[in-house]
Amino acid sequence: MRQVWIICKRELNSFFDSLMAYVMLIAFLGFTGLFTWLYVADIFLRNEASLQVFFGISYWTLFFFIPALTMGQLAEENRSGTIELLLTKPVRDRQVIVGKFLSTLILIAIALACTIPYYITVANLGPIDHGAVISGYLGLLLMSATYVAIGIFASSISNNQIVGFLLAIFIGIFFHWVFGMLAMGISGIFGELFNFLSTQAHFDSISRGVIDTKDLIYFFSMITVSLVATEGILSKKHSS
Amino acid sequence: MDIVIERLTKKYGVQRAVDDISFRVKTGEVLGFLGPNGAGKTTTMKAITSYLVPDAGEIHVGEFSVFQNPEAVKKVIGYLPEHNPLYPEMAVIDYLRFVAELHGIDKSRIRERILEMVTVCGLEGEKHKKINELSKGYRQRVGLAQAMIHDPEVLILDEPTSGLDPNQIVEIRELIKKIGREKTVILSSHILAEVEATCDRILIISKGKIVADGTSDDLRKHAQGKEILHLTIEDADKNEVIPALQALDTVDLADLTKGTENRYEVQSRPELSSRKAVYKLCVEKGWVLTEMTPIVTKLEDIFHELTMN
Numbered sequence: 001m002r003q004v005w006i007i008c009k010r011e012l013n014s015f016f017d018s019l020m021a022y023v024m025l026i027a028f029l030g031f032t033g034l035f036t037w038l039y040v041a042d043i044f045l046r047n048e049a050s051l052q053v054f055f056g057i058s059y060w061t062l063f064f065f066i067p068a069l070t071m072g073q074l075a076e077e078n079r080s081g082t083i084e085l086l087l088t089k090p091v092r093d094r095q096v097i098v099g100k101f102l103s104t105l106i107l108i109a110i111a112l113a114c115t116i117p118y119y120i121t122v123a124n125l126g127p128i129d130h131g132a133v134i135s136g137y138l139g140l141l142l143m144s145a146t147y148v149a150i151g152i153f154a155s156s157i158s159n160n161q162i163v164g165f166l167l168a169i170f171i172g173i174f175f176h177w178v179f180g181m182l183a184m185g186i187s188g189i190f191g192e193l194f195n196f197l198s199t200q201a202h203f204d205s206i207s208r209g210v211i212d213t214k215d216l217i218y219f220f221s222m223i224t225v226s227l228v229a230t231e232g233i234l235s236k237k238h239s240s
Numbered sequence: 241m242d243i244v245i246e247r248l249t250k251k252y253g254v255q256r257a258v259d260d261i262s263f264r265v266k267t268g269e270v271l272g273f274l275g276p277n278g279a280g281k282t283t284t285m286k287a288i289t290s291y292l293v294p295d296a297g298e299i300h301v302g303e304f305s306v307f308q309n310p311e312a313v314k315k316v317i318g319y320l321p322e323h324n325p326l327y328p329e330m331a332v333i334d335y336l337r338f339v340a341e342l343h344g345i346d347k348s349r350i351r352e353r354i355l356e357m358v359t360v361c362g363l364e365g366e367k368h369k370k371i372n373e374l375s376k377g378y379r380q381r382v383g384l385a386q387a388m389i390h391d392p393e394v395l396i397l398d399e400p401t402s403g404l405d406p407n408q409i410v411e412i413r414e415l416i417k418k419i420g421r422e423k424t425v426i427l428s429s430h431i432l433a434e435v436e437a438t439c440d441r442i443l444i445i446s447k448g449k450i451v452a453d454g455t456s457d458d459l460r461k462h463a464q465g466k467e468i469l470h471l472t473i474e475d476a477d478k479n480e481v482i483p484a485l486q487a488l489d490t491v492d493l494a495d496l497t498k499g500t501e502n503r504y505e506v507q508s509r510p511e512l513s514s515r516k517a518v519y520k521l522c523v524e525k526g527w528v529l530t531e532m533t534p535i536v537t538k539l540e541d542i543f544h545e546l547t548m549n
Binding site: 002003006007080081085087091092238239 | 292311314315317323329339341
């Protein structure tokens with residue numbers, strides 16, 4: 001665990017040193033702020049004290065931002081050869097991967113924490129369902145963790161960051177949108193299957209305030225599968 | 241800590257990068273790994289650090305098997321990979337701290353170790369700079385510093401002096417020698433003079449096989465076999481000199497050096513030296529001997545001979 005934290009700390013520092021973290025925070029807050037408060041279907045137009053608009057915007061904003069954060073995490077290490085340096089220190093492949101995963105997740109959590117003033121503002125404007133807000137944030141965090149894991153997997157495949165980004169988007173879009181679409185069009189067992197695979201379905205149910213074990217199992221198994229697959233790719237890279 | 245490598249084989253596709261290599265490095269020994277590009281030096285080193293899993297063979301570092309207990313092996317090894325990869329956006333001191341923490345150095349000792357490495361590797365002026373602001377020579381020093389920060393029992397250095405200026409090369413060689421007195425060091429290089437100056441033992445590897453193993457003197461003797469002298473004898477008739485030289489007991493072959501009137505090349509019989517006999521002969525006959533140069537086989541020649549076949 002100590003090794004994981006050391007790796008995680010370095011990654012976080014590197015996000016902030018390279019300005020990546022600031023760009024991400026500003027862009028995320030700007031984007032969600034604009035659509036939550038000022039533009040088209042904003043909170044005032046809806047005229048209800050809820051953060052559903054914000055959660056809906058974040059659902060898509062994070063989908064595109066996360067691959068940008070994860071794309072270099074292993075691709076850059078592979079390209080520059082620092083992965084060799086790292087893995088010849090007393091660290092396991094798994095600790096490196098989990099450390100990187102946590103660092104990105106912490107950055108996302110910081111970004112989400114910066115939106116707590118939205119919550120406070122809305123709570124002052126009218127009666128808000130506190131439970132729904134908390135579970136909405138939880139849903140965003142779980143969804144982010146899933147895409148971070150997918151992003152890191154995509155990043156491990158090639159030495160090229162752009163490939164890492166595009167691959168993460170490509171894999172992600174199936175869970176984010178395509179499976180949900182298919183589930184709506186197909187009935188029966190396949191419909192059920194696609195519905196289970198869709199992030200949207202699980203995110204929606206959590207952000208409505210219903211925390212079901214089925215949803216938790218979905219998110220945790222997605223994260224585990226992605227990270228285990230990454231470990232497989234990484235160990236294959238340096239053993240062959 | 242001894243390193244024992246037994247029947248190590250690593251294939252890339254059909255090509256055998258390392259082909260059934262076995263050797264042993266003892267504590268207090270600096271082993272120089274010499275070979276042309278693509279001979280298998282780096283592959284062998286990567287296998288010792290547990291980064292690369294070979295197709296066959298066994299490596300032990302001290303009592304630990306590299307494949308069964310990589311974590312224990314990684315702790316005692318300091319490794320400078322080829323091309324010296326580093327995190328460009330990190331400051332030197334932060335980077336050294338990161339490596340020290342990974343090695344699990346006690347918190348109270350980290351500062352002291354970093355300062356020691358900064359001093360030893362001559363990084364005082366650059367310790368707060370980011371790595372991407374450093375010149376190649378300084379990056380190499382950072383690479384060495386990170387390899388030695390946990391005071392490892394075993395040092396594996398892949399081309400440690402590449403990119404350094406001549407003064408730095410001398411410093412780093414001295415440092416390696418010093419470390420090599422107590423620790424086990426393996427270094428690779430394609431600079432022959434460097435290996436000769438730094439290493440107690442040289443291993444020449446070519447196409448994945450060991451072609452020579454020994455001290456630089458051993459290798460010379462092995463390649464040279466016979467002593468060759470260049471002589472210049474003045475005030476003498478060459479038709480008289482050649483038969484006289486040839487008649488000496490220790491001389492195998494004597495002849496005029498091509499294109500000259502009074503220079504001769506004398507090859508002795510194996511394991512024998514003709515220097516004294518030649519001198520005595522000249523005194524006896526009243527010839528003026530103005531030059532007698534033994535030809536030393538250069539390491540370059542040995543290297544060339546061994547790796548070109």
